[in-house]
Amino acid sequence: MIRVRDLAKVYPTRFGENLVFEGVSFDLAMGERLGILGRNGAGKSTLVRLISGAERPTAGTIESSISISWPLAFAGAFQPQLTGADNVRFISRVYDQDFERNLAFVEEFAELGPYLREPVMTYSSGMRARLAFAISMIIEFDCFLIDEISAVGDARFHDRCNFELFDKRGDRAMIIISHDAAYVRDHCNRWGVLHDGGLVLYDDFEVAYADFKELIGWKPPPGWPQIPVATA
Amino acid sequence: MASAADRRGPIWPHLRIQLRVVDALLRREMLTRYGRHNIGFLWLFVEPMIFTVGVTILWTATKSVHGSDLPISSFALTGYSSVLLWRNMPGRCIGALQNNLALMYHRNIQVGDIYLARLLIEFGGATISFASLAVLFIAIEWMAPPEDFLKVAAGWLLIAWFGCAVAIGLGALSHLSELVDKLWHPFSYLLFPLSGSAFIVAALPRFAQDIVLWIPTVHGIELVREGFFGSRARATYDLSYLIPFNLVLSLIALIALRYVSRRVVPG
Numbered sequence: 289m290i291r292v293r294d295l296a297k298v299y300p301t302r303f304g305e306n307l308v309f310e311g312v313s314f315d316l317a318m319g320e321r322l323g324i325l326g327r328n329g330a331g332k333s334t335l336v337r338l339i340s341g342a343e344r345p346t347a348g349t350i351e352s353s354i355s356i357s358w359p360l361a362f363a364g365a366f367q368p369q370l371t372g373a374d375n376v377r378f379i380s381r382v383y384d385q386d387f388e389r390n391l392a393f394v395e396e397f398a399e400l401g402p403y404l405r406e407p408v409m410t411y412s413s414g415m416r417a418r419l420a421f422a423i424s425m426i427i428e429f430d431c432f433l434i435d436e437i438s439a440v441g442d443a444r445f446h447d448r449c450n451f452e453l454f455d456k457r458g459d460r461a462m463i464i465i466s467h468d469a470a471y472v473r474d475h476c477n478r479w480g481v482l483h484d485g486g487l488v489l490y491d492d493f494e495v496a497y498a499d500f501k502e503l504i505g506w507k508p509p510p511g512w513p514q515i516p517v518a519t520a
Numbered sequence: 521m522a523s524a525a526d527r528r529g530p531i532w533p534h535l536r537i538q539l540r541v542v543d544a545l546l547r548r549e550m551l552t553r554y555g556r557h558n559i560g561f562l563w564l565f566v567e568p569m570i571f572t573v574g575v576t577i578l579w580t581a582t583k584s585v586h587g588s589d590l591p592i593s594s595f596a597l598t599g600y601s602s603v604l605l606w607r608n609m610p611g612r613c614i615g616a617l618q619n620n621l622a623l624m625y626h627r628n629i630q631v632g633d634i635y636l637a638r639l640l641i642e643f644g645g646a647t648i649s650f651a652s653l654a655v656l657f658i659a660i661e662w663m664a665p666p667e668d669f670l671k672v673a674a675g676w677l678l679i680a681w682f683g684c685a686v687a688i689g690l691g692a693l694s695h696l697s698e699l700v701d702k703l704w705h706p707f708s709y710l711l712f713p714l715s716g717s718a719f720i721v722a723a724l725p726r727f728a729q730d731i732v733l734w735i736p737t738v739h740g741i742e743l744v745r746e747g748f749f750g751s752r753a754r755a756t757y758d759l760s761y762l763i764p765f766n767l768v769l770s771l772i773a774l775i776a777l778r779y780v781s782r783r784v785v786p787g
Contacts, residue, residue, distance in 0.1 A: 299785075341627040342786040358625040366622075369552050381544035382628055384537075 290316040290339070290356070290431060290461065295348035297334055308334050310347070312487045314480070318354065318430065321462040323476030323493075325469065325500045330482040332465045333359075336433045339463065354430035354461065360421065360437055368409035372400055372419050375408060376426070383427050390426040397448070398422040417441045425452050431461040450475070469497055541628050545637035553641075564641065568604045568649035575600045590720075590749055594663035598748055599717030601650035602741045605676070606683035606715070607708050608646065612638045613691030614701050617784065624786035631781040635688050642687075643680050650676070663748070671747030678759075679740035681766045689773030692780040716741040722754035729756070736765045 296310035308331040316322055326332045336359050337343045339350060366375050376394050380387040395404055398418040403411065411419065418441065424432075437449060453462070454475055466472050472479065472493070479496035480489045483503045490496035554561045576596040583592070613635050623629050657663045666672045694700035712718075716738035721729050732738050739757040746755035 337625075337786060340625060342625045343784070344782055356627075358627075367548060367552050369555070370548065374548070374551060378544055378548045379626075381547070382541055382626055384540060 289318070289353050291349075291351045292316075292339070293349050293351075295335075295338060295350065296346050297331065297338060297343075298346040307485055309482065309485045309487065312348070314487070314489055316431065316461050316463065318461050319459055320478055321464060321476040322478045322480060323464045323466070323472035324480045324482055324487075325472060325496065326465075326482035327504055331485075332482055333435055335482065335487075336435050336463060336465060340433050352431070356431045357424060357427070357429035357433050359433045359435040360424045366408045366416070366419070369407055371407055372398070372404040372411075375419070376423060379423050379426070385426060393426055394419065394422040397425065397452075414441055414445070418445060421445075421449055421452075429460070431463070432457070434462060434464045434466075436466055469500075473497070537628055538630070538633060541630075541633050542637050542640070545623075545629070545633055546640055549637055549641060564645040565648035565652065568601070568608075568646055569653055571604060572597060572600045572649060572653055590745075590752060591663060593657060594748065595745075597650070597653055597657060597663070598744050599741060601646060601653070602676075602679050602737065602744060603712055603715060603717045604649070605643070605646040606679050606686070606737055607712070609639055609642045609680075609683035609687035610690045610704060610708070612642055613687040614694040614704055616691055617695045617780070621784070621786050624784055631692070631784060632688070632777055635691050635777075639684050639687060642683075646680075647676070666748045667750035668747045672744050673747075675740050675743030675745075675747060678743065678762055678766065679737060682736050682740065682762075682769065685766060685769040685773045687773075689769065689776050692773070692776035695780050695784070711735070711737075714738075720745065720754060721756040733758070733761075736762050 292315070293313050294310075295312040297308045299306045299308060312335065314322070324332050324335065334343075338345050340356060340358050341350075342358070367378070370378070372394070373391060376391050377387050379385075380390050394400075398404070398415075398421075400411075400415055400419060403415060404419075408416065408419070421437070421441075432453065434453070441449070462476075464472060464476055476493070478489065478491060479493050480487050481496055481500045481503065483500075488499070490499075550561050550564070554563045559566065576593050579596045580592050616634055616638055617631055620634050623634065624631070654663075654666075658665050690700050690704060694704075714732060714735055716732065716735065719732075721732060721738060721742060724732065733756070739759070739762040742753070742755040742757040743759075745753040746757070
């Protein structure tokens with residue numbers, strides 16, 4: 289269980305303080321998948337960073353009795369001069385995991401072939417994404433933070449990611465950020481809209497999405513099918 | 521959370537994690553820096569050895585005046601090795617966090633671990649270089665074995681302590697302002713001739729002695745030389761100045777580290 293209470297984050301800028309959000313509170317239990325919608329700059333990634341523990345909140349608390357992953361799909365932690373295998377070795381050491389077993393999994397999942405033993409800087413962005421995702425899967429976290437994973441890779445990669453995440457690890461807690469509303473709809477069972485410095489929670493995707501569209505000023509183009517939206 | 525909550529309780533499990541993390545960072549850094557080409561990680565101490573041998577040859581060839589009857593080779597070895605020790609540590613830590621911001625996503629890894637790994641590498645490199653050259657110089661009879669090994673070790677460790685404190689402090693501050701990086705290079709370059717590596721205190725005029733004895737590295741190097749050469753070094757040092765200096769410096773460095781750790785935004 290993760291308990292978030294009255295979370296606030298303020299960044300200092302050269303023009304004074306910028307409040308990203310405040311008063312964000314929610315609980316997340318195992319098996320719950322919270323999808324967060326929000327405009328660019330609404331603070332989605334900031335929220336994920338705070339929950340991952342990489343950054344400290346300005347106010348509020350995050351209590352967790354379960355292990356939380358780093359934000360998935362995030363490829364930044366690779367040392368570009370090192371090989372993919374060396375990066376697997378590093379992560380295995382940091383998290384005290386069996387390197388040989390991890391390497392075998394990454395070899396199988398990422399399908400990098402001989403490139404697994406070449407420096408990461410020679411990889412294409414798709415190869416990097418496959419390596420990043422495979423490395424994220426070798427540590428069995430209780431809660432996965434997923435930041436825009438649908439933005440990288442091809443259809444086959446997406447299918448394999450979805451299988452690893454939602455079939456093999458469907459019992460875990462997840463927080464998913466995406467601009468792809470259908471992805472969030474299909475894979476989450478709770479939703480939230482981050483807007484104007486606050487988080488509103490929903491149990492129904494259609495209600496969340498209707499509110500979100502109104503907030504971002506989305507207007508149906510002419511000829512758009514008018515489907516009545518159930519209100520909460 | 522990675523805040524106070526999960527740091528309470530017994531210290532051993534946390535120490536074990538930290539040791540593992542520092543070990544992982546250390547290997548990663550060595551692989552990144554030296555790779556698997558040619559002599560690989562041997563560069564760790566071959567590089568400072570080349571520096572020291574170069575300076576020794578240069579000073580011998582120019583018959584540098586250092587104001588004592590010590591052989592110039594052993595004088596250069598003790599002096600220049602010490603410089604490499606305290607000067608490379610801050611050099612490696614300044615900007616280290618900026619380059620490794622993404623690591624902050626792993627909650628086991630703390631800002632201080634990044635510095636610690638680099639400090640261990642620098643300390644190891646400088647120490648192996650110093651020790652192997654000393655053994656070589658002794659073997660070919662350019663210098664005698666140290667008269668008091670413990671004094672050499674104490675002086676060496678005190679210089680390393682000074683280097684670590686400066687490195688952590690400046691490393692943390694460099695994350696707040698790029699001025700640190702810009703100013704460190706001229707500052708360390710100017711400090712080199714004053715650091716005690718190129719002179720012995722006893723050979724200086726009185727007023728100059730009073731000035732250079734404010735510089736902490738001077739005390740450390742004089743102690744190393746006394747360990748090596750005994751009374752011939754005519755060493756002047758005051759541990760009741762150097763140790764409190766290091767303590768206060770360490771305190772400032774740790775405050776800076778804590779300040780930065782609390783505000784770091786991963787890249």
